Amino acid sequence: MNKKVFITRKIGEVAEKMLRENNFDVNIWPKDRAMSQREIIKNLKKENYDAVLSLLTDKIDAKIFDASPATKIFANYAAGYDNIDIAEAKKRNIIITNTPGVSGIAVAEHTFALMLALTTRLVEGDTFMRRGKYRGWAPMNFVGTDFAGKTIGLVGVGNIGSQVARMAHNGFGAKIIYTDVHPNREVEEKYGAKKCDNLETLLREADIVSLHVPLLDSTHHLINETRLQMMKPTAFLINTSRGPVIDEKALVRALQNKIIRGAALDVFEFEPALSPSLAKLPNVILTPHIASARESVRAEMVRLSAQSIIDFFAGKTPANKVN
DSSP states (O other): OOEEEEESSOOOHHHHHHHHHTTEEEEEOOSSSOOOHHHHHHHHTTSOOSEEEEETTSOBSHHHHHHOTTOOEEEEESSOOTTBOHHHHHHTTOEEEOOTTSSHHHHHHHHHHHHHHHHHTHHHHHHHHHTTOOOSOOTTTTOOOOOTTOEEEEEOOSHHHHHHHHHHHHHHOOEEEEEOSSOOHHHHHHHOOEEOSSHHHHHHHOSEEEEOOOOOTTTTTSBOHHHHHHSOTTOEEEEOSOGGGBOHHHHHHHHHTTSSSEEEESSOTTTTSOOTTGGGOTTEEEOOSOTTOOHHHHHHHHHHHHHHHHHHHTTOOOTTBOO
C-alpha cells in the first residue's frame, strides 16, 4: 500500500510530481491561503497520513500530532521551524525537517534593498509621485542620507548576515560590526567585521541595525523599548528574520517619537496583522514576508521538502533533519 502525504497548501507541481513518482498518494489543501489549525486537524483526521508537508504558517503542536497519530514525519517548507513544537515531536519520535541554507542570498538582497530604500527615501518619493504631488525639481525634496561609509550592525552573522556583510563592505565600503553567539572569523577577515562585546554596544554604534537571528525564547523581543532608546536618532532598523524579535508596539512609539529615523520590516510580530499605526508611518517600509521569494529559492525549498519525505521512507536520514 502506498504511503500517504498531506500538503497543507499549494506550492507548485514539483513536490506532488516527485512524491507520486516515488509511489506516494498525495492530497493537497486546495485553497490558496494558510490553513487554520482547526482545518489542519479536520483534514488530517480524514486519512491515516504517513507524512505531512507543512508551511511556516502552520502551527504544528500536540493537537496536530494527536489528530494524526500515524504521521511519522513533518517536512517543513521553511528555513526555520519555530512554528513546530520540536520537544513534543521528539517525545513522540516524529521527525521534523526544514529547508535551510537555500534563501541566504535572496534574503540578503532583500535586506539590502530595504536599506537602500530607507536611506534614499525611495518609497516616500514613489508615493509622492503617484499622488500627483510632484511640481518639479526642488533642492530639499526627500533629502536622504548616504549609505557609503555607514556602520552596519548585524545581529547574527550566519548565512544571511554574512551575505549582507559582503554586499555592504564590497559594494559600499561600509564598516561592519556584529553580535553572534560565536565569533565569525570569515566575516572578520574578509570584510573587516568587528565583533561587539554585547548587543547594547552594537545598537549605540550602528547607523543601520539589521536582524538575522532565529526566533527563540532568548530572541523574543530582543529589540524592545529599552534597546530602541540606545540607538542613534539617525539610525535605521531592518528586520527580515522573524517578527516577534521586535516589540512592534515599542517600535511604533520609537518611530512616532523620532527615537530612531526609520525602519523596514518584511516580517511582523502579529503576522499577518500589523500593530496599529504602523502602516500610517512615513518613516517605515513594509513588505509582505517576501524576502526569500525568488523562483530558484522556492523551487529548491519544494525539492528539499519532498526529498526529505522520500528519503525517510527509503530508510535514509533526511538531509535537513531538525530533531
